[in-house]
Amino acid sequence: MKSVSDLGDLTGKRVLIRCDLNVPLDGSTITDDGRIRASLPTLTQLLGAGASVVVMAHLGRPKGAPDPKYSLAPAAKRLGELLSVEVKLASDTVGDSAAEVVAGLSAGEVAMLENVRFEPGETSKDEAERAALAEKYAAFGDVFVSDGFGVVHRKQASVYDVAKLLPNAAGTLVKTEVDVMKQLTETPARPYVVVLGGAKVSDKLAVIANLLKTADTLVIGGGMVFTFLAAKGYEVGKSLLEADQIETVKGYFAEAEASGKQIVLPTDIVVAPEFKADSPPTVVPADAIPADQLGLDIGPESSAAFADAIRSAHTVFWNGPMGVAEWEAFAGGTKAVAQALTEVDGLSVVGGGDSAAAVRQLGFADDAFGHISTGGGASLEYLEGKTLPGLAVLDEQEG
Ligand code: 3PG
Ligand code: MG
Numbered sequence: 445m446k447s448v449s450d451l452g453d454l455t456g457k458r459v460l461i462r463c464d465l466n467v468p469l470d471g472s473t474i475t476d477d478g479r480i481r482a483s484l485p486t487l488t489q490l491l492g493a494g495a496s497v498v499v500m501a502h503l504g505r506p507k508g509a510p511d512p513k514y515s516l517a518p519a520a521k522r523l524g525e526l527l528s529v530e531v532k533l534a535s536d537t538v539g540d541s542a543a544e545v546v547a548g549l550s551a552g553e554v555a556m557l558e559n560v561r562f563e564p565g566e567t568s569k570d571e572a573e574r575a576a577l578a579e580k581y582a583a584f585g586d587v588f589v590s591d592g593f594g595v596v597h598r599k600q601a602s603v604y605d606v607a608k609l610l611p612n613a614a615g616t617l618v619k620t621e622v623d624v625m626k627q628l629t630e631t632p633a634r635p636y637v638v639v640l641g642g643a644k645v646s647d648k649l650a651v652i653a654n655l656l657k658t659a660d661t662l663v664i665g666g667g668m669v670f671t672f673l674a675a676k677g678y679e680v681g682k683s684l685l686e687a688d689q690i691e692t693v694k695g696y697f698a699e700a701e702a703s704g705k706q707i708v709l710p711t712d713i714v715v716a717p718e719f720k721a722d723s724p725p726t727v728v729p730a731d732a733i734p735a736d737q738l739g740l741d742i743g744p745e746s747s748a749a750f751a752d753a754i755r756s757a758h759t760v761f762w763n764g765p766m767g768v769a770e771w772e773a774f775a776g777g778t779k780a781v782a783q784a785l786t787e788v789d790g791l792s793v794v795g796g797g798d799s800a801a802a803v804r805q806l807g808f809a810d811d812a813f814g815h816i817s818t819g820g821g822a823s824l825e826y827l828e829g830k831t832l833p834g835l836a837v838l839d840e841q842e843g
Contacts, residue, residue, distance in 0.1 A: 445622070445838045446613040448489055451587050455494035456551055460585025461486065461615065462602050462834075464594035464818060465501040465519040468801055472518045476801035478810070479594065480522050482818045486591045486615035487527060487554070496549040498584045499523070499531070499556040500602040501592065508564035510536070520556045531556050537563050538580040546584045557584070560602045567600050578605035591615025593622075594797060594819035596834030597826075603834040607841055614838055617818065622835065624793055624815045625826045633758035633790050634660055638827075639750065639781055641666025642764030642798075645689045651828045656699050658827075661706040661757070663750050665742045665766035665777055672709055678731045681715065682738040708753055712743025714767065714774055721771040740774040741767025747780035754781065758790030762799065763824060769802045779806055786812040796820025 448454075463483040468475045490497050506514040517533060524531040532555045534542040545555045560566045565577030578601045582588070588610040590596070595603050596618065614622070628636075638659045640648055645668040655662055664672050670683035675693035700707045711730050715737035716723035727743045728734065742750065747766075754760050762785055766777030782803045785792040792814040794800055800816045810816055817823045825832060 445619070445835070447619060448486065448493075448589060448613050448615060451589075451611060451613050454490065454587070457495045457586045458498060458546070458549065458584070459490050459495045459587055459589055460498045460500065460581060460606070460610065461490070461589040462500045462592045462595070462606070463487075464592035465499075465516065465523070466503055466594060466797065467519060467522075469503075469518060474518050474522055476804055477522055477526075478800050478804060478816070479797060479818050480519060480526060482617055483523070483591060484526055486589065486617055487523075489616065490589070491527075491529065491552050491554070494551050496551050497554045498546055498549070499554065500560050500581060501556065502561045502566070502595070502602075503559050504561075506559060506561050508561065508567065510558070510562040514559050514561070516556060516559050523556070524554075527554065529554050534558055538577065542584070557581075560600075563601070565601055567598075571605075574601040574605045577601040578609055581606045582609035585610055588612040589615045590834060590838055591617045592834075593618050593817070594822055596819070596832045597822040597830070599833040604837050607834075607837040612838055612841055614835075618835075620815075621817055621819065621823070624791075624817065625823060627791060628759065628761055628793065628827060629658065629829070632658070635757045636759040637661045637663060637753055637757035639663040639665070639754065639760065639762040640764055641668070641766045641778070643667035643684060645671045645686050645693065648824070649689070649692060651824045652696060654828045656696060656703065656705055659705070661708060661753055662700070663708040663753055665710060665746070665750065665781070666764050668764075669710060669742070670739055672707075673730055673733075676709070676731075679733060679735065680739065681733040681735050683715075683733060684738070708750065710742040710746030710777075711749065712745045713739040714741035714743055714776070715739050716773075719768075721773065725773045740771075742777035744776065747777050750777070751780050751784035754784035755787050757788060760785055760788050760790070760792045761795055761823075761827065762793070763795040763820060764799060765802050769806065775806065778802060782806060782808050788814070791815070793817060795823040
C-alpha cells in the first residue's frame with residue numbers, strides 16, 4: 445500500500461480522494477463532525493503539496509437517486525470551515541455540474557462531488573456498471589487517494605473500482621487505522637480484552653467467532669446481551685432477544701470453555717417498563733428480569749466488573765454502547781466502559797463511527813483513548829479476518 449509521499453510531485457496535480465464524511469445529522473445540523481476532522485490531515489497534506497483536490501464521499505444510504513435529504517452540503521460547509529478553504533460542492537456526482545466545478549479548480553482548491561450514492565452504479569453488484577461509473581470518477585483526477593477507512597469494507601465504485609484506474613495511495617487516515625488494526629490482530633499485548641455492545645448479535649456473529657480465537661476475554665453488553673442471558677437459561681422479560689441466535693451463543697460458551705477464554709456477562713441490569721428516556725429505571729439481578737420490563741443498560745455492579753476487566757488489560761477494543769447511551773438514565777454502563785478505556789495501560793481502541801460519536805457526546809476527549817476508529821463495520825470486518833476490498837485493491841495495484 446503506497447503512501448501519498450510515494451505519488452511523487454503533486455504540484456499542479458489533481459487528486460481524487462475518497463473520504464468517509466458520513467456524519468450523523470439532525471436535519472441539516474451535523475451532530476458529530478469527528479469523521480470530517482479525521483479527514484483533515486490528508487487533505488491538508490495534499491493542498492500543502494500544491495495539488496487541487498476532488499473529494500468523493502457518501503451520506504447515508506439513498507436509493508441510487510438524488511435526494512436532497514442526503515446532500516453532502518452540510519459536510520462540504522463544515523469541511524470548508526475546518527480547512528479554511530471554500531469547498532465547492534457540485535450539484536451532481538458525475539454530471540455537468542461536477543465536470544464544470546472540477547475543470548475550474550486551481551492548485552490549493554477543493555471541490556466535492558455530490559453524494560456518490562446518488563449514482564446507482566456506485567453500489568451496484570454489476571461489475572461493469574460500477575466500472576463505467578468509476579471511469580467517470582477517474583476522469584476527475586490524475587491520481588487517487590483512498591482515505592475513507594469507514595468504507596474500505598465496501599466493494600463500491602468510489603472505493604474499489606476507481607483505484608484500478610489511476611495511480612493510487614492510501615491517505616494518512618487509512619494508514620493509521622490499518623496500523624492499529626494490525627496491532628490488534630497480529631501482536632496484541634496481553635491480556636487482550638474486547639468489549640462488544642450494540643443491538644444485534646446477528647451483526648456480530650462472525651467477529652465473535654473470530655475473537656474467541658484471538659482475544660483473551662470477551663465482555664458483552666448492549667441490546668445483544670439479552671440473547672446471551674437467554675442462552676444461559678435466564679428470563680429476559682421484554683428485552684431485545686434474537687431467539688434464533690440462542691443456539692449459536694450456546695456454542696460460543698462451549699468454545700470459550702474449551703479454549704480457556706472468558707466471556708464476561710453482566711450480573712445486574714437496569715430495566716424499565718418501556719423503551720422511553722423517562723421510563724422509570726430499576727436495577728435487578730441479570731437472572732431475575734421481570735416479565736413486564738426490558739433491559740436498557742447494564743447495572744452498576746456489572747459496570748464496575750467490566751471496568752475492572754478493561755483496566756487489567758494491555759490491549760482493549762470496544763465497539764457498541766452498553767445501553768441506550770443517548771438517554772441519561774441508561775448511559776451509566778457506556779460511561780463506565782469509556783472511562784475504563786481511558787485508564788488502560790496499553791492500547792485502547794474505540795471502534796466505530798457510532799461508538800466514537802457516543803463517547804464524544806458523553807464528554808470524553810478524543811485523545812483520552814489510544815485510538816478512535818472512524819470505521820465501525822470496517823474495523824469489525826478487519827478483526828473478523830476478512831479481506832477488505834478497498835484495502836486489497838490498493839495492494840493489488842501496487843508496483
Ligand atoms: C458507516 O457509517 O459505517 C460508513 O460510512 C459506511 O456506511 P455504510 O454502512 O452505509 O456503507
Ligand atoms: Mg455505520
